[in-house]
Amino acid sequence: MVALGVAAIFLAGCSAPSPQPEVTTAAPTATSASATPTPTTPTTGSAATDQNWGTPTAGDEFDYTGAPDASKWSVYNSVGHAGKGIRSPQQVTVNGSEMVITGTPEGTTAGMSAKFGRQRYGRWEVRAAGSGDNEYHMVSLLWPDSGNWPCDGEVNYAETTGVWNLIKFFYHYGCSNSQTSAAKDLDVSQFHNYAVNWSPNGIVGYVDGVKWFEDNDPAHQPPGPMHQTLQLDWLPDDTANGAGEMRVDWVRVYAAASDTPPPGSSGESFDFAATGDINPAGNTSATSHSGKNAASIIAGLNDGSLDNFLALGDFQYDEGTCSALGSYNRLWGPAKAKTYWTTGPNHDVEPGKNDDVDRYMDGQCVSTEKSATNSDLGRFQDALDWYSFDKGNWHILVAPTATWRYDATRAQAMTSEMDANLKAAKTAGKHLAVIYHDPYFTSNTSSHTRFSQAKPWIDVFWENRVRVLLSGSQHNYERTCPINNADQCVADGMQQFQVSTGGIGLREFTSNPSYVQRKFSDTWGHLRMSLKADGSYTWEFRPVSGGMQTDSGARSPG
Known part of the structure; x- marks a missing residue:
């Protein structure tokens, strides 16, 4: 639920700062900068003071003269916002007590981004003022460390938009650049203290210590670390051009609230990416669909916005042999140690022909590194056998549909084994998810219909009220309603995400089941999900090429 204070509105047209090339300025000519900010008593209310945020962990008091401290700031040297005017380092200076950005009537202005306080969750406060021509907009915002805008979000927690007697808050989220404000x-024109508190519970904005914005919708959460930027943006209109100015007394960053669950705690969400049907034969191109997916997911694993990659089968086309998997490893190898996986028939495993994916994941071919599956289980995991693992308050079962093709007797026996496993997890209070390659709830394509052989498993999943199903195989993207084992949309059903957009050629749909809520077949990308401790979850399809379709949403606790 989104709760917005003081003249809350939804806007579709707020212009956001596009990513800019940055250049670090020279060190200040005279420096007396403090290594740790020393707060002074503000003359107006302060969220940090009123709510006891404690001592700043980073920031800048601007108690020196010259250029902004190059150890703390990168100053833009580029074209201006939306390609208008110029951002020049010469337009920003520190005068011993304030940082001042001046904008000329011709649109030469400045902006800068912080090297400090780059974190996921935390609290920021800025004391600032501005004045001048209405064509100049003063902006204090949080920008994603990834630079992946708009998908990774933006939090403009103090922005003027054409008048100097009105302040606005814009919260950008999702690849479609949706906004609340x-x-x-x-x-x-007078100094005020602008603050934002970002936690797993949402985004809260303050002016002079008074809350005026709040968005608690989990689907709107930025997926990764962010950092402070300060900008005086020039947006010319039909009026006469004039000068503008932005003045900042200090910037302070504080640790996340003490009630924010620490990483790895039972209250922390499990954040992962998932896709299947990944790499064309012999492909090692970083600019291919597969390469772009790999780069985005690996970046998320490296910056901490993703805990793991869930690989949904059909890794390397056309065969999962050690020699063929060398191409997959060139692009996806850096994700291997954090990969949980399942296999599909034919491309991944076909007894007597190709059966090396499980050996690759165990570090027996191509590379010696083991996957998360093999490391966590502490053993070799056969491609045709099931396994399970826990993440936070979720229990995730991996069911290899390839077994139905090659050993139906064994697949049938697995049914009771997996049923007992799920029942034990549910008794222990866990929420349930299942990974399997061949989808049961799906639209038809020219190559595949639903995998009806897996119906005994679907009955077990439904009986145990599994909440999330993840599958691949179809070479497109689909999301169903929460569904039961009779194809009916029900409140406590299993919601299936079929994500087979990893890099292989896409297939059009030839049927349209009523239980499919969203689907497309023109976009490569991957799904990002966050499974919460209370059983709720959010999702976002992250496009990397093609039609750039998106899908995002949230489901409440069961």
């Missing part, structure tokens, strides 16, 4: 009458 608020506005407040305020004399921005």
Whole structure:
């Protein structure tokens, strides 16, 4: 639920700062900068003071003269916002007590981004003022460390948009650049304290210590670390051009709230990426669909916004042999140690022909590194056998549909084994998810219909009220309603995400089941999900090429 304070509004047209090339300025000519900010008593209310945020962990008091401290800031040297005007390092200076950005009537202005306080969750506060021509907009915002805008979000927690007696808050989220916002009458030419508190519970904005914006929708959460930027943006219109100015007394960053669950705790969400049907034969191109998916997922694993990669089968086309998997490893190898996996028939495993994917994941061919599956289980995992693992308050079962093709007797025996496993996890209070390659709930394509052989497993999943099903195989993307084992949409059903957009050629749909809520077959990408401790979850399809379709949403606790 989104709760917005003070003249809360939804806007579709707020212009966001596009990523800019940056250049670090020279060190200040005279420096007396403090290594740790020393707060002074503000003359107006402060969220940090009123709510006891403690001592700043980073920031800049601007108590020196010259250029902004090059150890703390990167100053833009580029074209201006939306390609208008110029951002020049010469337009920003520190005068011993303030950082000042000046904008000329011709649109030469400045902006800069912080090297400090790059974190996921935390609290930021800025004391700032601005004045001048209405064509100049003063902006204090959080920008994603990844630079992947708009998909990774943006939090403009103090922005003027053409008048200097009104302040606005714009919260950008999702690849479609959706926004929630608020506005407040305020004399921005005077100094005020603008603050934002980002936690797993949402985003809260403050002016002079008073809350004026709140968005608690989990589907809107930025997926990774962010950092502070300060900008005086020039947006010319039909009026006469004039000068503008932005003045900042200090910037302070604080640790996340003490009630934010620490990494790895039972209250922490499990955040992962998932896709299948990944790499064309012999492909090692970083600019291919597969290469772009790999780069995005690996970046998320490296910056901490993703815990793991769930590989949904059909890794390397056309065969999963050690020699063929060398191409897959060139692009996806850096994700291997954090990969949980399942296999599909034919491309991944076919007894007597190709049966090396499980050996590759165990470090027996191509590379010696083991996958997360093999490391966590502490043993070799056969491609045709099931396994399970826990993440936070979720229990995830991996069911290899390839076994139905090559050993139906064994697949049938697995049914009771997996049933007992799921029942034990549910008794222990876990929420349930299942990974399997060949989908049961799906639209038809020219190559595949639903995998009806797996119906005994589907009955077990439904009986145990599995909440999430993840599959691949179809070479497109689909999301169903929460569904039961009779194809009916029900509140406590299993919601299937069929994600087979890893890099292989896509297939059009030839049927349209009523239980499919969203689907497309023109976009390569991957799914990002966050499974919460209470059984709720959010999802976002992250496109990397093609039609750039998106899908995002959230499901409440069961």
